[in-house]
Amino acid sequence: MNLYPLGxxxxxxxxxxxxxxxxxxxxxxxxxxxxxxxTNHIDNLDPPVVGITCPRTVHFMAKEELFKKPILKSVLPQVQAYPVKRGMSDRDAFRTTIKLLRDGKVVGLFPEGTRSKTGELGKGLAGAGFFALKGGEAKVVPCAIIGPYKAFSQLKVVYGDAIDMTPFRERKASAEEVTEAIMAEISKLIAQHK
Known part of the structure; x- marks a missing residue:
């Protein structure tokens, strides 16, 4: 059952x-x-907010612990989320992500790996660059969520231009370098629209 449209x-x-x-x-x-x-990560509400503003269905990696909670364990798979073990190399989650990208799906990722406590953009982890390089022909789209999440004050979700991965792939750039380029684009979006 797919609860995504209803959600x-x-x-x-x-x-x-x-x-x-x-x-x-x-x-x-x-x-x-x-x-x-x-996307940058400033609040627990970021995944649903990206989900409602993106024109296509977004598949999110979610920490494995959430899939053990009574209601969430049945709801999360039905809104296209899949589990990842945090703090270690999770081969199943890696394989799932690459397969989704190569199958033409949208995968939502927070390169910082965790929520920013200050609201400022943190350092991106190499995983984002790894998936960008290994995702076949998948495009990489930067997105900025500009808060705060405060009732009746405006929240902006800004989608940037797709980053051309061809030069990075051709010169066999490192995952770290690609992540830095992605984070630089997110940073630019935040600066332009704050």
Missing amino acids: KFLISTICYPLYRIKVIGKEKFPKEGGVLLC
Whole structure:
């Protein structure tokens, strides 16, 4: 069962008016093909907010512990989330991510790996660069969530232009270098739209 459309509708009816969400650049989002959607992480509500503002279904990695909670364990798979073990190399999650990208799906990723306590953009982990390089023809789209999550004050979700991975792949760039390039694009979006 796929609860994604229903979840998107219900969360939209609450979050759009409550946070006065403004979406910028949505029209640039690739209409087809694999997309690695890389976003800064400022709040636990980031995944549903990205989910309701993105024009396509987003598959999110979620920490494994959430899949052990009574209600979440049955809901998360139905909203296209899949588990990842934190703090270690999780081969199953890696394989799932690469397969989704190569199958033309959208994978949502928070390169910082965890929520920013200050709201400032943190350092990205090499995983984002790894998936960007290994995801076949998948495009990499930077996204910035500009808060705060405060009732009736505006929250912006900004989608940037897809980053061309060809030069990175051709010169066999490191995962770290690619992650830095992705984080630089997210940083630019934050600076432009703050």
